[in-house]
Amino acid sequence: MKKVHIWLSIISLIFTVSWVNAQEVAEENNTRETLKAEEVIDSLQKREKKPYTIRFGIDLSKPIMAQLNKDFFGLELVGDIRLFSELYGAIELGNEIKTQQSERINFTTSGSYLKFGFDYNMYKNWKGMNNAIYLGMRLCNSFHKQEVNEYEPYQLDHYWNTEIIKQGPEIREQDALQARWLEIIAGIKVKMFNNIYMGFSFRLNRLMNDTLPDNFDNLHIPGFNKKTDENVWGAGFNYTITYAIPVML
Amino acid sequence: MTPRSLILLFVLLLFSCEKDDICLEGTPGTARMIILFKDHQNPQSKKQVSDLLIVGLGQLDTLTTFSGDSIAIPLRNNFEFTQYELTLSTASPTFLSDSLRVNHTQFDTYLNRSCGYKSTFVFDNPFYYLQTQGEGWIKNIEKLRDTLSDEKSSHLAIYH
Numbered sequence: 507m508k509k510v511h512i513w514l515s516i517i518s519l520i521f522t523v524s525w526v527n528a529q530e531v532a533e534e535n536n537t538r539e540t541l542k543a544e545e546v547i548d549s550l551q552k553r554e555k556k557p558y559t560i561r562f563g564i565d566l567s568k569p570i571m572a573q574l575n576k577d578f579f580g581l582e583l584v585g586d587i588r589l590f591s592e593l594y595g596a597i598e599l600g601n602e603i604k605t606q607q608s609e610r611i612n613f614t615t616s617g618s619y620l621k622f623g624f625d626y627n628m629y630k631n632w633k634g635m636n637n638a639i640y641l642g643m644r645l646c647n648s649f650h651k652q653e654v655n656e657y658e659p660y661q662l663d664h665y666w667n668t669e670i671i672k673q674g675p676e677i678r679e680q681d682a683l684q685a686r687w688l689e690i691i692a693g694i695k696v697k698m699f700n701n702i703y704m705g706f707s708f709r710l711n712r713l714m715n716d717t718l719p720d721n722f723d724n725l726h727i728p729g730f731n732k733k734t735d736e737n738v739w740g741a742g743f744n745y746t747i748t749y750a751i752p753v754m755l
Numbered sequence: 756m757t758p759r760s761l762i763l764l765f766v767l768l769l770f771s772c773e774k775d776d777i778c779l780e781g782t783p784g785t786a787r788m789i790i791l792f793k794d795h796q797n798p799q800s801k802k803q804v805s806d807l808l809i810v811g812l813g814q815l816d817t818l819t820t821f822s823g824d825s826i827a828i829p830l831r832n833n834f835e836f837t838q839y840e841l842t843l844s845t846a847s848p849t850f851l852s853d854s855l856r857v858n859h860t861q862f863d864t865y866l867n868r869s870c871g872y873k874s875t876f877v878f879d880n881p882f883y884y885l886q887t888q889g890e891g892w893i894k895n896i897e898k899l900r901d902t903l904s905d906e907k908s909s910h911l912a913i914y915h
Contacts, residue, residue, distance in 0.1 A: 609870070659873060666814075
């Protein structure tokens with residue numbers, strides 16, 4: 507399963523990267539030719555008004571993963587708006603239900619998350635184009651619950667068959683759990699046609715705090731993904747398709 | 756941030772390892788029950804058993820053939836009792852055999868991702884039944900600790 511995710515993300519990354527590269531090469535040729543023409547009208551050059559685009563769409567990777575894995579359901583809505591010249595306000599809203607087998611515990615995590623923050627574009631566009639290679643930050647919060655389905659107690663001695671515990675006081679659902687974390691994002695957004703954009707982003711997550719379920723742990727947090735025992739870092743990605751509404755101001 | 760360095764960052768993070776998935780050796784797991792063998796005529800002193808055959812009820816394999824004055828035996832998870840046949844081999848042709856049933860409840864404590872939960876057994880009331888047919892060798896059984904949370908000291912004393 508993990509391998510499929512990795513391949514999916516690599517393939518999607520390569521596609522989008524090659525798209526941006528192609529544009530850069532074309533741009534070089536173009537600027538050389540237009541240089542002379544530009545010089546003549548230089549004194550008349552006015553500040554270009556950029557459209558204040560609002561983009562919204564969904565993360566494609568989650569429905570794809572849901573198709574491949576019957577124990578997963580996920581949906582993420584994404585949106586961004588250009589605030590200043592290269593600064594975008596961004597938001598992600600998602601929901602996840604995931605059942606997984608950890609080493610000795612089978613558990614289900616379900617819940618929603620909200621991420622909001624900004625993206626800063628570092629890519630110089632052609633006139634009128636709106637592609638982006640950006641760095642960003644998000645403040646994130648999840649509202650989730652954890653359910654232990656079954657587990658195998660840790661035993662050093664195996665004289666008796668190891669029993670898998672399927673009922674008892676620990677087989678339960680615990681709700682009203684929360685987690686807060688920060689995300690550092692690197693990503694790209696590319697215009698495919700008309701007002702449709704595709705984007706890929708890679709996220710490094712840093713957990714700030716989380717409410718722990720009683721006698722269990724947040725082994726998985728919606729939006730944050732896997733939480734490890736050793737440190738507070740996590741990782742994630744998304745692969746978005748968005749529609750842009752140009753708003754001229 | 757060029758696209759090339761983005762890919763590099765991505766690949767680096769893909770292949771980072773985690774030691775998360777291995778339950779480290781030395782992590783205290785579910786504790787076994789430690790039995791101390793004592794002299795019924797002189798309750799203060801230990802008395803060794805020799806060639807004690809220990810078989811779990813319904814098990815084909817023997818747990819061990821044991822000589823000494825204390826032994827750790829595993830209890831049965833997810834069951835309300837654990838029963839062992841304790842057979843003492845003697846010089847005479849008749850075997851001295853006792854069937855010891857230990858009654859227990861358990862609660863499970865979360866350790867970490869890789870080890871999961873560990874069980875802690877608590878003696879039930881009554882904490883044992885001696886279901887012996889014929890002649891036995893056990894004279895008395897005493898509970899030393901209520902909770903089997905660790906293996907640091909004995910939980911049960913058998914007088915013989």
